Amino acid sequence: MRIVVLVKYVPDINADRRFEDCRVVRSPGEGTLNELDENALEAALRIVDSLDDDARAAAEVVALTLAPEQGDLALRKAYQMGVDRGVRVTDDALAGSDYAGTAAALAAAVRRLEADGPVDLVVTGMAALDGLGSVVPALVATELGRPALTFAKKVALADGVLEVVRETDEATETLTAPLPAVLSVADTANTPRMPNFKLIMAARTKTIEAWSLADVGLDAGLVGDAGARTATTHAAPRPAKPEVELVQDKGEGGKALAEFLLRHDLV
Numbered sequence: 001m002r003i004v005v006l007v008k009y010v011p012d013i014n015a016d017r018r019f020e021d022c023r024v025v026r027s028p029g030e031g032t033l034n035e036l037d038e039n040a041l042e043a044a045l046r047i048v049d050s051l052d053d054d055a056r057a058a059a060e061v062v063a064l065t066l067a068p069e070q071g072d073l074a075l076r077k078a079y080q081m082g083v084d085r086g087v088r089v090t091d092d093a094l095a096g097s098d099y100a101g102t103a104a105a106l107a108a109a110v111r112r113l114e115a116d117g118p119v120d121l122v123v124t125g126m127a128a129l130d131g132l133g134s135v136v137p138a139l140v141a142t143e144l145g146r147p148a149l150t151f152a153k154k155v156a157l158a159d160g161v162l163e164v165v166r167e168t169d170e171a172t173e174t175l176t177a178p179l180p181a182v183l184s185v186a187d188t189a190n191t192p193r194m195p196n197f198k199l200i201m202a203a204r205t206k207t208i209e210a211w212s213l214a215d216v217g218l219d220a221g222l223v224g225d226a227g228a229r230t231a232t233t234h235a236a237p238r239p240a241k242p243e244v245e246l247v248q249d250k251g252e253g254g255k256a257l258a259e260f261l262l263r264h265d266l267v
């Protein structure tokens with residue numbers, strides 16, 4: 001069983017976000033592993049944990065990111081959780097990639113990994129907290145020609161068939177697909193494990209493979225600004241929220257509340 005987990009290096013959501021030329025400024029040292037990808041890592045590691053001894057010994061979990069060099073931080077965190085291999089795709093030509101370009105490059109890297117043996121499953125988080133597109137998993141599946149089971153709240157694998165439970169506004173769905181497949185897991189799917197001291201120490205010196213677009217055999221014209229099918233035409237930080245106004249009820253609270261609603265055109 002070989003599983004590739006897509007992990008994204010994202011700006012820390014607690015830090016101030018700035019835009020330049022419609023792009024998020026990604027200052028070195030301010031990024032982190034996309035928190036929702038911890039659920040993806042946990043799902044992959046649990047699948048391996050559930051295998052019998054021989055299958056578990058032969059299994060490999062690869063963490064893959066498309067990011068500048070700082071993206072190694074995301075891969076080190078993946079190593080801390082227990083993955084076997086970390087791969088980063090970095091290339092100047094990737095700057096300005098949209099969803100399609102991102103998915104094309106990630107899929108090309110998965111295909112490159114397949115040079116060493118089949119990849120049974122690609123696991124992702126349900127969204128990257130900087131972009132919040134939630135479309136990369138389906139696009140990667142399309143690129144690879146594999147079924148996509150997305151937003152899974154429960155994941156089970158038996159006899160080469162993946163079964164997930166996902167919830168939409170209208171229904172609870174149970175879906176199955178044969179491997180190889182692409183899976184995105186919801187934040188409610190599991191509780192990510194805490195790395196132990198041994199893995200934290202080992203993660204510091206683990207090898208991270210860095211690949212270029214040429215290494216993954218992808219034409220630079222399909223990614224980055226050159227290949228983007230969408231253009232961000234405007235990006236601005238949200239205006240600060242107005243200060244909270246506390247209405248003290250000294251017998252006239254209802255009146256004060258009504259005045260507040262009228263003053264702000266809320267009724």
Ligand SMILES: Cc1cc2nc3c(=O)[nH]c(=O)nc-3n(C[C@H](O)[C@H](O)[C@H](O)COP(=O)(O)OP(=O)(O)OC[C@H]3O[C@@H](n4cnc5c(N)ncnc54)[C@H](O)[C@@H]3O)c2cc1C
Pocket residue numbers: 006007008009022023026034036037040064065066067068095096097098099100102106123124125126127128129130131132133134135136137232
């Ligand atoms: C003009 C422009 C410039 C950009 N420049 C950069 C840049 O310099 N660096 C950058 O990282 N992004 C950049 N992006 C964003 C990049 O294209 C997004 O990563 C991509 O569009 C994915 O969308 P999302 O973040 O909404 O992913 P979602 O679809 O919300 O992600 C879902 C899941 O897919 C996986 N995933 C998504 N993206 C990646 C990734 N890059 N690596 C590994 N796994 C991933 C994760 O598991 C994630 O949880 C840029 C976008 C634009 C439009």
